[in-house]
Amino acid sequence: MQTKRPRLTDVAQLAGVSSATVSLVINQRVTGNVRIPAETQQRVLDAAAQLGYVADPVAQSLAKGRNGLIGVFTFEAIFPVTQRDFYYPFLLGIEHAAETLGYDLLLYTSTSVGDGRRRIYRDGRNRLRLADGAILLGTESSKEEIQALVEEAYPFVFIGRREVPGSEISYTAADYASATVELIDRLATAGHRRIAYIGAENVTESLLDRRRGYKQGLAANALPLDARLICLCSGQKDERIALQTLLALGVTAAVVETGPIAYTLLHTCRECGIQIPADLSLGLLGDPFGDMDGTLNFSGFSIPREEMGAQAVYLLAEGLDAKTSDQPRQIALHCTPVTGSTIAPPRVHP
Amino acid sequence: MQTKRPRLTDVAQLAGVSSATVSLVINQRVTGNVRIPAETQQRVLDAAAQLGYVADPVAQSLAKGRNGLIGVFTFEAIFPVTQRDFYYPFLLGIEHAAETLGYDLLLYTSTSVGDGRRRIYRDGRNRLRLADGAILLGTESSKEEIQALVEEAYPFVFIGRREVPGSEISYTAADYASATVELIDRLATAGHRRIAYIGAENVTESLLDRRRGYKQGLAANALPLDARLICLCSGQKDERIALQTLLALGVTAAVVETGPIAYTLLHTCRECGIQIPADLSLGLLGDPFGDMDGTLNFSGFSIPREEMGAQAVYLLAEGLDAKTSDQPRQIALHCTPVTGSTIAPPRVHP
DNA sequence: CTTGCTTGATAATGCGCTTTATCAAGATTT
DNA sequence: AAATCTTGATAAAGCGCATTATCAAGCAAG
Numbered sequence: 001m002q003t004k005r006p007r008l009t010d011v012a013q014l015a016g017v018s019s020a021t022v023s024l025v026i027n028q029r030v031t032g033n034v035r036i037p038a039e040t041q042q043r044v045l046d047a048a049a050q051l052g053y054v055a056d057p058v059a060q061s062l063a064k065g066r067n068g069l070i071g072v073f074t075f076e077a078i079f080p081v082t083q084r085d086f087y088y089p090f091l092l093g094i095e096h097a098a099e100t101l102g103y104d105l106l107l108y109t110s111t112s113v114g115d116g117r118r119r120i121y122r123d124g125r126n127r128l129r130l131a132d133g134a135i136l137l138g139t140e141s142s143k144e145e146i147q148a149l150v151e152e153a154y155p156f157v158f159i160g161r162r163e164v165p166g167s168e169i170s171y172t173a174a175d176y177a178s179a180t181v182e183l184i185d186r187l188a189t190a191g192h193r194r195i196a197y198i199g200a201e202n203v204t205e206s207l208l209d210r211r212r213g214y215k216q217g218l219a220a221n222a223l224p225l226d227a228r229l230i231c232l233c234s235g236q237k238d239e240r241i242a243l244q245t246l247l248a249l250g251v252t253a254a255v256v257e258t259g260p261i262a263y264t265l266l267h268t269c270r271e272c273g274i275q276i277p278a279d280l281s282l283g284l285l286g287d288p289f290g291d292m293d294g295t296l297n298f299s300g301f302s303i304p305r306e307e308m309g310a311q312a313v314y315l316l317a318e319g320l321d322a323k324t325s326d327q328p329r330q331i332a333l334h335c336t337p338v339t340g341s342t343i344a345p346p347r348v349h350p
Numbered sequence: 351m352q353t354k355r356p357r358l359t360d361v362a363q364l365a366g367v368s369s370a371t372v373s374l375v376i377n378q379r380v381t382g383n384v385r386i387p388a389e390t391q392q393r394v395l396d397a398a399a400q401l402g403y404v405a406d407p408v409a410q411s412l413a414k415g416r417n418g419l420i421g422v423f424t425f426e427a428i429f430p431v432t433q434r435d436f437y438y439p440f441l442l443g444i445e446h447a448a449e450t451l452g453y454d455l456l457l458y459t460s461t462s463v464g465d466g467r468r469r470i471y472r473d474g475r476n477r478l479r480l481a482d483g484a485i486l487l488g489t490e491s492s493k494e495e496i497q498a499l500v501e502e503a504y505p506f507v508f509i510g511r512r513e514v515p516g517s518e519i520s521y522t523a524a525d526y527a528s529a530t531v532e533l534i535d536r537l538a539t540a541g542h543r544r545i546a547y548i549g550a551e552n553v554t555e556s557l558l559d560r561r562r563g564y565k566q567g568l569a570a571n572a573l574p575l576d577a578r579l580i581c582l583c584s585g586q587k588d589e590r591i592a593l594q595t596l597l598a599l600g601v602t603a604a605v606v607e608t609g610p611i612a613y614t615l616l617h618t619c620r621e622c623g624i625q626i627p628a629d630l631s632l633g634l635l636g637d638p639f640g641d642m643d644g645t646l647n648f649s650g651f652s653i654p655r656e657e658m659g660a661q662a663v664y665l666l667a668e669g670l671d672a673k674t675s676d677q678p679r680q681i682a683l684h685c686t687p688v689t690g691s692t693i694a695p696p697r698v699h700p
Numbered sequence: 701c702t703t704g705c706t707t708g709a710t711a712a713t714g715c716g717c718t719t720t721a722t723c724a725a726g727a728t729t730t
Numbered sequence: 731a732a733a734t735c736t737t738g739a740t741a742a743a744g745c746g747c748a749t750t751a752t753c754a755a756g757c758a759a760g
Contacts, residue, residue: 005502008747018710023748033750035708057480058412059746062715067408069456077445088438098459104480105457109448110418121402129355129404130454152402154355358717368740373718383720385738409716412745 006051015040015047022048026055070094070103070316071131075118075138087137090159093309094135101317106131120145128154133316135159135309139204157316159308161205161330170319170328172311176209176285177216179301179335183255183283184217186299186337191345192253192281196229196246198265199257210257210285239268247274252346253281259289262298277344288338299340304333356401365390365397372398376405411482420448420666421456421481425468425488437487440509443659444485451667456481470495478504483666485509485659489554507666509658511555511680520669520678522661526559526635527566529651529685533605533633534567536649536687541695542603542631546579546596548615549607560607560635589618597624602696603631609639612648627694638688649690654683 012019021036023029025044030036047053061067072094074087098105108118108127120128126149128134133155140146143164149156150167158171187195197214199207211230218225228249231242243265246254256262262284266276274280276296284300311331319326362369371386373379375394380386386394397403411417422444424437448455458468458477470478476499478484483505490496493514499506500517511523537545547564549557561580568575578599581592593615596604606612612634616626624630626646634650661681669676 019747020710020712020749021708024709027748029749035706037708040708054476056412056746057477058408058417059715060748061480062406062408062412062717063746063748065715065748067406077449095457095459103459104477105459106419107445107455107457109445110452110454126402126404129402130407148402369717370719370740370742371738374739377718379719385736387738390738406716409745410718412715412747413717414719415745 005056006053008053008055011044011048011051011053014051015044017044026053066132066320068103069106069131070098070313071106071108071128071134073108073118073120073128073134073136075136075140077118089305090137090309093306093311094313095309096306097310097313097317101313103132103313103317117141121148126152126154128156133157133320135312135316155316155319157312157319159312161209163205168328170315170330172308172315172331172333173206173209174303174305174308174335175332176206176335177213178332179337180210180213180255180285181217181220182337183285183299183301184214184221186343187253187255187281187283188217188221188223190253190281190343193223193346194226194229194250194252195223196231196251196254197257198254198261199230199232200261201232207257210255213285214255239264240272243268243272243274247280251280253283253343255283255285257285259284259286266296277342278347281344281346282342284340284342288340296342297340299338299343301335301337303335307333355406356403358403358405361394361397361401361403364401365394367394376403411480416482416670418453419456419481420444420453420663421458421478421484423458423468423470423478423484423486425486425490439655440487440659443656443661444663445659446656447660447663451663453663453667458484467491471498476502476504478506483507483670485662485666505666505669507662507669509662511559513555518678520665520680522658522665522681522683523556523559524653524655524658524685525682526556526685527563528682529687530560530563530605530635531567531570532687533635533649533651534564534571536693537603537605537631537633538567538571538573540603540631540693543573543696544576544579544600544602545573546581546601546604547607548604548611549580549582550611551582557607560605563635564605589614590622593618593622593624597630601630603633603693605633605635607635609634609636616646627692628697631694631696632692634690634692638690646692647690649688649693651685651687653685657683 008019008022012022015022017040021040022044024034025036025041026048030041072091095105108130110127120126128149134157136146136156136158137160140162143162146158146162146164146169147167150164150169156170158169159173160171161173162169162171184195195218197211199211214230215225226249229246229251231246233239233242256265262282265282269276269280276282282298284298286300287302288298288300311333315329315331318329358369358372362372365372367390371390372394374384375386375391376398380391407417407419411419422441445455470476478499484507486496486506486508487510490512493512496508496512496514496519497517500514500519506520508519508521509523510521512519512521534545545568547561549561564580565575576599579596579601581596583589583592606615612632615632619626619630626632632648634648636650637652638648638650661683665679665681668679
């Protein structure tokens with residue numbers, strides 16, 4: 001039982017050479033200017049083997065200047081109970097890519113501020129700096145911190161589109177706009193002419209993309225844009241009224257912004273006796289889910305979350321490896337259409 | 351726009367002090383022999399904030415042997431698709447505890463060996479050493495690596511009981527033995543006298559605990575131990591026969607080792623026309639799950655996974671803080687009984 | 701016998717931070 | 731006025747390893 005691990009110098013001493021020689025031999029850096037004959041090398045290797053020498057990774061990374069860590073920062077808890085299904089696929093992709101590239105992942109867990117929200121800066125210090133670069137994930141409460149990151153040129157990649165006024169940042173995002181256009185196409189192809197948009201009141205980049213896609217999709221199918229068909233409501237109470245109004249306006253189909261909205265909408269429809277998809281076709285602008293009783297599966301598209309996570313890591317690594325600080329890059333990933341049971345041709349008017 | 355992260359010396363220069371002063375102030379080591387007036391300290395803190403300084407964990411750990419990181423090592427991928435529901439609660443607890451204690455989490459992702467299995471030692475080097483200590487999780491393929499960890503005195507805590515011949519290690523485990531005893535109690539109280547044990551062929555610590563609990567439970571209820579009632583089978587094909595044999599031996603209840611086994615058992619019973627729980631009461635020695643058609647919920651106990659994760663972190667942190675290398679500790683956590691619908695009094699014989 | 705090249709290997713420096721002994725200057729006591 | 735104490739801070743020595751310029755010795759060529 002040896003009380004302390006052998007150091008580089010221990011090996012050097014045993015082999016009767018300098019520590020530099022040991023380092024060079026062990027790391028196979030014996031090229032060009034440096035020449036060590038085979039027998040000396042063997043002597044070093046034997047000594048290392050005899051002592052069971054293992055280089056200290058900490059000292060190594062200090063000497064090499066990089067620590068091989070990629071940080072993962074989420075604005076909510078990384079393993080949240082409620083967001084579970086949301087974050088998980090991203091992490092899956094991140095982990096896989098990190099593994100492929102030989103990076104380790106650093107999860108920032110010491111940054112909580114008490115109210116559950118997490119902050120990048122604590123006491124004015126950027127905690128992300130622990131790692132070579134970081135992946136950012138989740139809904140930020142303000143753009144200030146991101147702005148600050150940009151200013152101090154810390155390498156990071158966002159998952160999900162983010163726009164920061166005055167500066168460009170790297171991100172990997174789902175191509176919501178195209179996917180929405182495609183969904184409108186499907187509805188139009190089915191024969192729908194008046195397609196409503198039902199969304200939340202929030203304004204985030206990804207929601208804006210969907211709304212943009214909606215307008216593009218209408219235009220692409222030569223359908224007129226009617227502002228009355230765009231319904232950004234959050235209150236449950238007037239939902240029934242809003243729904244009736246839409247139907248009265250001749251709406252036969254609607255795209256719904258998010259899962260939760262679709263969920264409550266579904267219930268409202270049931271209460272009002274509106275048949276899906278007979279009376280109203282629905283397209284979900286996001287990952288479809290089935291109804292509780294298994295009779296209904298949403299039509300929509302699936303968001304390539306795992307891919308987004310992986311690409312974010314690749315993007316970050318690319319930036320880290322680049323000698324010159326290169327331009328930020330954005331990657332839009334294609335969403336896969338999902339055929340469900342909520343789209344049907346419109347009922348022929350009597 | 352500064353291209354590289356600020357160093358200790360940058361802060362020192364800006365504050366007009368030495369780097370030693372900065373280090374002392376930032377780490378709150380201003381005690382005893384060292385005196386720095388409040389205003390100077392403030393100056394240092396301001397400078398650090400202005401530059402966004404964060405100590406390099408690598409340099410820190412090289413210099414003082416600690417870096418505030420807790421490693422999380424799993425022998426399978428950390429975010430595995432299939433094991434998802436299994437690992438997740440542990441991570442939840444780990445994250446929460448780490449957050450409470452102010453540690454960051456380091457996920458080892460670069461240690462894969464190609465066959466999907468992960469190894470602690472790569473090229474003979476202990477990758478864990480990057481963090482102060484580590485939480486180990488999952489099913490190890492061999493005890494060699496653990497043994498090696500013990501020998502080099504690296505601090506770690508296993509989640510799940512592990513025994514390593516010749517040395518004692520720290521772990522947090524579910525108290526399977528007690529929970530099993532309690533489940534046997536429930537069956538005995540319901541009137542069962544001949545209770546079978548249905549398990550796998552594997553031999554892991556936690557399975558051994560259940561088998562031990564089974565015997566203890568029988569003894570506690572003054573029931574005889576009949577070796578024929580212990581059925582450690584893995585083959586599906588003879589399951590029906592085994593089941594019939596058990597029933598022929600007068601068995602009216604059984605405890606089942608794991609979920610997957612219970613799942614197939616359930617199907618076998620259906621095929622054979624055995625009613626659960628009328629013909630046979632079942633107790634699951636683990637987290638119960640419902641049947642697909644919602645008609646049946648297993649009786650069993652729930653494993654405090656989140657708590658296990660959290661306690662592991664606390665245990666590890668305790669060991670790290672201890673000046674003297676203290677003894678390994680083991681924590682057994684209580685499992686909560688779950689009342690399902692698979693236990694009923696035995697059918698009264700005609 | 702110089703000069704110049706090759707071989708074999710190392711001294712020295714740095715990575716960024718921690719830590720302790722030490723010290724100068726002013727304040728206080730004798 | 732000399733001795734002592736206190737205050738405020740730092741110089742310097744690592745931690746374990748990587749890297750590069752440099753150097754001594756041997757040898758061939760001029």
